[in-house]
Amino acid sequence: MRKALFSSQLTLSSLERSMAHLARKEATLFDIFLQSYEHEVLSFEESKIKNIHLVQASGAGFRTVCELSTGFAYTTSLTQEGLDNAAKQAASLAGNPLAHRLPSSYSPVGHNVKNIQPNPLDLQEKVALLNHIDSYARSLDSDIYEVNIQLSTYLSHHCLLNDLGAMSTGARPMVRLDLQLFAQKGEKRESSYVGSGGSVCWRQHLGESFVESTVQEAYRQLLVAFEAQSAPGGQYDLVLGPGWPGILLHEAVGHGLEADFNRKKTSVYSDKIGQRIASPHCTVIDDGTLKDSRGYVGIDDEGIEAKKNVLIEKGVLKSYMNDRQNAHLMKAALTGNGRRESFMCPPMPRMTNTYLDNGSFEHQEILESLKDGVYAPNFGGGSVDITSGQFVFTAQEAYRVKNGKILYPLKDMTIIGSGPEVMKNILMVGNNLQMDPGIGTCGKNGQSVPVGVGQPTVKISQVTLGGTDV
Amino acid sequence: MSNLLQPALCIEHFEQMEKDHLEPFLDFCLQTLLKSGVDDYEMNYSCTHSYELASRLMTIEKLEFEEGFSLSVTLYKGAKKITFSSHGCFISKWQEQLQKALFFLERVDDDPCVGLQRGYDYTQVPSSFTEQFYPTTLSYTELSERLLHLESVGMNHQHIINSEGASLTLCYELEGKLNSKGLRYRQLHSYYQASVALIAQKGDLLQQVDSCYQGSLSDQLFSQLDPIGLSAQKRALDKLSQRSIESGSYPVIFSPRVSSSVFQCLFSALSGQSQYKKSSFLLGALGQSVLPSWMDLIHQPCLPGAHYSSLIDSDGLQAQEQTLIQSGGVENYILSLYSARRLGLEKNHLAGGVKNVFITSNAEHQQEIVSQFDKVIVIEDLMGTGVNLLNGDYSMGINGALYENQERLFALKEATVAGNLKTMLSQVAFHGADFLPYTNIRSGATAIEAMTVSCA
Numbered sequence: 001m002r003k004a005l006f007s008s009q010l011t012l013s014s015l016e017r018s019m020a021h022l023a024r025k026e027a028t029l030f031d032i033f034l035q036s037y038e039h040e041v042l043s044f045e046e047s048k049i050k051n052i053h054l055v056q057a058s059g060a061g062f063r064t065v066c067e068l069s070t071g072f073a074y075t076t077s078l079t080q081e082g083l084d085n086a087a088k089q090a091a092s093l094a095g096n097p098l099a100h101r102l103p104s105s106y107s108p109v110g111h112n113v114k115n116i117q118p119n120p121l122d123l124q125e126k127v128a129l130l131n132h133i134d135s136y137a138r139s140l141d142s143d144i145y146e147v148n149i150q151l152s153t154y155l156s157h158h159c160l161l162n163d164l165g166a167m168s169t170g171a172r173p174m175v176r177l178d179l180q181l182f183a184q185k186g187e188k189r190e191s192s193y194v195g196s197g198g199s200v201c202w203r204q205h206l207g208e209s210f211v212e213s214t215v216q217e218a219y220r221q222l223l224v225a226f227e228a229q230s231a232p233g234g235q236y237d238l239v240l241g242p243g244w245p246g247i248l249l250h251e252a253v254g255h256g257l258e259a260d261f262n263r264k265k266t267s268v269y270s271d272k273i274g275q276r277i278a279s280p281h282c283t284v285i286d287d288g289t290l291k292d293s294r295g296y297v298g299i300d301d302e303g304i305e306a307k308k309n310v311l312i313e314k315g316v317l318k319s320y321m322n323d324r325q326n327a328h329l330m331k332a333a334l335t336g337n338g339r340r341e342s343f344m345c346p347p348m349p350r351m352t353n354t355y356l357d358n359g360s361f362e363h364q365e366i367l368e369s370l371k372d373g374v375y376a377p378n379f380g381g382g383s384v385d386i387t388s389g390q391f392v393f394t395a396q397e398a399y400r401v402k403n404g405k406i407l408y409p410l411k412d413m414t415i416i417g418s419g420p421e422v423m424k425n426i427l428m429v430g431n432n433l434q435m436d437p438g439i440g441t442c443g444k445n446g447q448s449v450p451v452g453v454g455q456p457t458v459k460i461s462q463v464t465l466g467g468t469d470v
Numbered sequence: 471m472s473n474l475l476q477p478a479l480c481i482e483h484f485e486q487m488e489k490d491h492l493e494p495f496l497d498f499c500l501q502t503l504l505k506s507g508v509d510d511y512e513m514n515y516s517c518t519h520s521y522e523l524a525s526r527l528m529t530i531e532k533l534e535f536e537e538g539f540s541l542s543v544t545l546y547k548g549a550k551k552i553t554f555s556s557h558g559c560f561i562s563k564w565q566e567q568l569q570k571a572l573f574f575l576e577r578v579d580d581d582p583c584v585g586l587q588r589g590y591d592y593t594q595v596p597s598s599f600t601e602q603f604y605p606t607t608l609s610y611t612e613l614s615e616r617l618l619h620l621e622s623v624g625m626n627h628q629h630i631i632n633s634e635g636a637s638l639t640l641c642y643e644l645e646g647k648l649n650s651k652g653l654r655y656r657q658l659h660s661y662y663q664a665s666v667a668l669i670a671q672k673g674d675l676l677q678q679v680d681s682c683y684q685g686s687l688s689d690q691l692f693s694q695l696d697p698i699g700l701s702a703q704k705r706a707l708d709k710l711s712q713r714s715i716e717s718g719s720y721p722v723i724f725s726p727r728v729s730s731s732v733f734q735c736l737f738s739a740l741s742g743q744s745q746y747k748k749s750s751f752l753l754g755a756l757g758q759s760v761l762p763s764w765m766d767l768i769h770q771p772c773l774p775g776a777h778y779s780s781l782i783d784s785d786g787l788q789a790q791e792q793t794l795i796q797s798g799g800v801e802n803y804i805l806s807l808y809s810a811r812r813l814g815l816e817k818n819h820l821a822g823g824v825k826n827v828f829i830t831s832n833a834e835h836q837q838e839i840v841s842q843f844d845k846v847i848v849i850e851d852l853m854g855t856g857v858n859l860l861n862g863d864y865s866m867g868i869n870g871a872l873y874e875n876q877e878r879l880f881a882l883k884e885a886t887v888a889g890n891l892k893t894m895l896s897q898v899a900f901h902g903a904d905f906l907p908y909t910n911i912r913s914g915a916t917a918i919e920a921m922t923v924s925c926a
Contacts, residue, residue, distance in 0.1 A: 054574070056555075074538070182860075344536070
């Protein structure tokens with residue numbers, strides 16, 4: 001970690017010296033986040049390595065918070081002068097520059113280290129793997145005319161110093177595989193997408209059984225796409241499958257429970273701690289400690305230990321997700337949800353792995369209870385207006401259901417609704433909780449962070465579907 | 471920023487960054503690449519100096535200062551290519567990356583379509599474009615006053631009960647492109663943006679939020695903030711009292727704020743990449759009719775005073791005005807050198823996408839278009855990701871309103887709009903001249919004859 005972050009020019013002492021410009025007495029809190037990361041993306045198309053893109057970045061972000069106000073600056077100029085200038089910029093709003101409260105020393109608060117060193121020789125093995133995925137996919141059907149694969153590996157090292165005298169260091173790996181199949185049958189062309197990833201080394205994630213199951217799943221979805229018919233428009237009962245459809249929770253209620261929105265009272269869930277905001281079947285958890293998951297945090301980007309936070313318990317709102325600033329302003333306990341995209345951004349309350357806990361129903365039981373509606377086991381992306389609670393997302397795979405029987409697949413269906421209403425209209429929750437395959441990326445205020453979502457099978461009454469068949 | 475009365479962004483500091491850090495670093499990189507054994511190379515760099523000030527409820531809540539460098543390098547050797555990029559001017563880290571890239575370059579598969587343009591005189595390309603740079607003298611104190619004024623204008627209404635905040639952003643950016651065949655291009659521009667998001671509530675109705683933002687090359691924008699605050703106020707108020715309508719087929723109008731997204735789908739479908747990958751709902755559309763015959767779309771990349779203007783495309787070829795669509799028919803795909811070679815077509819200097827696209831209009835503004843319909847849905851915002859560029863299927867959440875006999879009746883509750891892009895584009899009934907001035911695709915209000923609208 002030290003070799004990745006520091007050099008003869010940039011040492012821990014350099015950071016400590018620049019802290020002197022940041023450490024204003026009037027500040028509520030302050031921190032320095034030094035980071036160095038590498039990102040490698042292999043693009044495999046037309047049965048060959050099409051492109052390799054390598055990214056490297058190193059820099060430091062400086063933050064000072066005085067109650068409601070935040071000063072932030074980052075620099076990629078990691079000389080003492082560069083660090084000091086950025087520290088002074090960040091401290092501009094924090095009052096008297098001559099009054100300090102510098103920590104006397106820094107103590108480690110936990111170390112998220114995984115011994116992973118990027119090795120260029122990995123490339124041969126990665127290329128062999130991608131060739132295997134490509135040839136296996138093409139062998140399944142001669143109508144498949146293109147296989148696009150992208151393998152992304154990421155490794156970040158960071159060191160945080162803050163006003164509490166804490167020093168948090170860590171190394172975070174991330175891997176992600178994206179697979180797209182394109183096929184033409186007669187005049188019709190369709191595609192499918194499957195992805196998978198986690199906060200692990202790529203070798204740990206991409207074993208032999210993974211290849212077969214992933215490609216077969218992509219092919220299955222491709223065949224479904226060719227059979228898909230226009231989706232209905234209007235209000236219907238909806239059954240969501242386990243795993244990735246947990247994005248519903250992420251949009252419908254997750255963002256609305258981030259503390260900054262609730263502190264400002266711009267969330268539809270503001271001032272509702274202790275009140276029933278969801279069906280009694282619902283217990284919603286945000287957990288940054290799930291090892292190897294995409295949303296794994298361990299120690300968050302403010303040096304606070306991540307936790308398993310129960311946000312909603314049997315329908316009653318228990319907690320928001322906060323960062324240090326909002327926890328201070330709301331006089332709430334820290335939850336370890338202070339996250340940032342990189343050193344170029346200040347942290348703010350973000351989700352980690354957010355899921356609906358198990359209920360008691362069997363999956364088949366829930367499906368058979370659907371008299372006239374839609375079953376959606378797979379989703380695309382979504383978004384939310386946290387003030388009104390309105391959310392939207394796209395179902396990547398869905399089926400028309402009548403009297404508990406699946407009739408035919410539907411294409412590209414949009415689901416729109418109100419988060420509070422949907423959460424109250426959850427009628428049945430299954431006992432088959434699954435997390436998503438590790439592909440979630442959440443955007444907020446221009447920052448993207450990796451997240452996990454999950455749920456069991458769920459039935460919801462009267463949701464608005466956007467299709468052309470009305 | 472030791473003195474709150476000094477300019478928030480300091481041009482001298484920016485120029486010093488370029489001279490003391492960027493130029494020596496680039497010189498080192500160029501010298502190193504010359505000795506690296508590659509056949510050709512391209513370098514893209516940027517140096518950014520920016521400042522954002524944000525307030526909420528009349529309190530300055532955020533000051534963010536950004537100063538950074540980034541460099542992206544593409545190496546070519548024979549029929550092989552690799553790209554690497556870095557943030558910051560660290561010679562040792564860049565050298566490590568270069569070694570890794572050279573190692574990978576030997577192991578990438580051959581692709582005969584990669585490479586710079588052979589026989590093109592890159593030295594004739596203009597070397598500098600600085601007509602988009604308007605430095606500011608506004609200090610932190612002056613900016614704070616204007617920021618608080620922006621929010622107060624918007625909040626000055628009995629039904630505006632809260633604010634997500636307002637922000638002013640200032641940015642200087644230097645971008646450049648070099649290559650092994652003598653291209654030396656440098657472009658300097660400034661950018662200023664103001665935005666505000668307000669929350670309305672009336673009685674027991676659900677609270678609603680909406681925003682307004684505007685950008686400009688000049689800080690004169692910060693002397694004209696009232697319309698932005700008032701627009702955000704109106705948009706938030708207009709969202710109150712939402713009601714449902716019967717799901718069915720309706721004519722729809724995409725307002726100027728969102729209409730460019732429809733034309734962006736068109737350009738994505740006409741990109742060279744989507745054509746050679748066969749992932750376009752307009753596959754093989756060159757020469758075919760995709761829009762009504764009264765519509766032309768013209769690309770004007772070098773327009774003075776426009777934020778997106780550039781004298782080169784992203785392959786380093788000199789930018790040219792192009793007719794993309796003429797009388798509704800496709801005149802040009804959006805081609806890079808690579809996709810032109812893949813498709814066996816002539817290069818057309820459109821690498822990196824379209825810039826400053828002007829679209830024929832047959833109406834002055836949205837209100838005139840509304841008057842053409844007895845009943846019409848006006849889409850004010852789009853939500854979601856339901857666009858399938860392979861087959862053109864389109865299904866999005868909307869914030870919109872029902873208009874009848876030219877009168878706005880009410881906002882729609884939980885509404886979606888669905889259709890197919892190929893049909894939508896062929897059924898553009900009206901296009902207004904009321905485009906927003908700071909946009910890349912200058913599309914005004916755009917009416918589509920019929921789409922399916924579903925409501926709660």
